């Protein structure tokens with residue numbers, strides 16, 4: 467499937483979509499569409515892809531189409547209208563949505579496309595922009611078995627691990643719970659370290675010891691040193707998108723009847739952080755609010 471003769475399209479060249487599309491452009495005959503067209507033009511010039519003027523044009527003639535937009539709502543809207551993606555998709559095509567989406571909307575999209583003979587899989591990814599650049603993402607797929615088998619060779623272009631989680635929506639559910647835990651770890655790390663620094667423990671020594679102890683996490687091992695202790699706060703994954711993931715996970719918890727008092731509080735705190743820090747803040751910057759409230763900086 468993933469060879470230069472296969473026509474593919476990628477829609478949504480954002481922070482993570484763009485490096486994913488770069489890998490696909492090396493292996494496939496790729497068309498790109500982006501809401502802000504200039505980004506698609508720059509991508510196409512640099513990576514040898516074609517620019518599609520509309521989502522319909524991107525889908526036309528493509529065997530496989532990938533989308534990576536902020537939420538499932540934008541993906542669903544992209545299908546609509548005479549210039550929409552659905553109008554361009556031919557029977558037999560495959561739509562792989564790499565958005566961290568929500569299960570009910572993904573199921574609705576799958577049912578809608580099935581009526582046209584188009585297969586759908588929710589394929590959210592984990593590993594961040596650095597994982598996308600390195601081609602080492604983890605992909606969590608929700609699809610029937612036949613669609614998963616068709617999706618895998620395409621997804622291999624930018625992934626090290628591709629897992630079939632269950633039917634459509636199961637990939638989104640897995641991703642939402644993963645990110646809910648990331649959100650919880652960010653807050654817990656910030657609160658604990660604000661207290662340690664105020665108590666006079668050097669932040670760098672505390673981080674080294676934590677990372678050799680049982681409370682460590684991806685936040686302490688992968689994010690804290692380079693983003694918090696350095697005071698750099700790079701912007702790679704918007705806090706607004708993580709807040710959206712937390713809401714999706716809360717929807718799943720409600721739907722399944724799990725009361726989840728801890729995670730509901732994480733949801734409230736991230737809603738507050740989004741309201742205060744805005745749409746462009748990075749996800750780790752939630753810790754800045756904790757620092758502000760505690761009157762301390764976690765540096766070292």
Ligand code: NDP
Pocket residue numbers: 478479480481482483484500501502503505534535536537540544564565566567591592593594595702703704707708
């Ligand atoms: P960005 O905000 O960087 O990019 C969003 C993309 O969607 C841009 O191409 C943007 O176009 C486009 N877009 C936004 N609104 C619309 C719309 N209404 N119609 C059409 N296109 C639209 O997001 P990311 O790339 O960071 O995230 C994309 C998805 O991947 C999200 O679901 C996110 O949760 C997930 N994700 C992100 C990770 C990361 O590290 N960044 C990690 C793992 C998952 P334009 O250029 O015009 O703004």
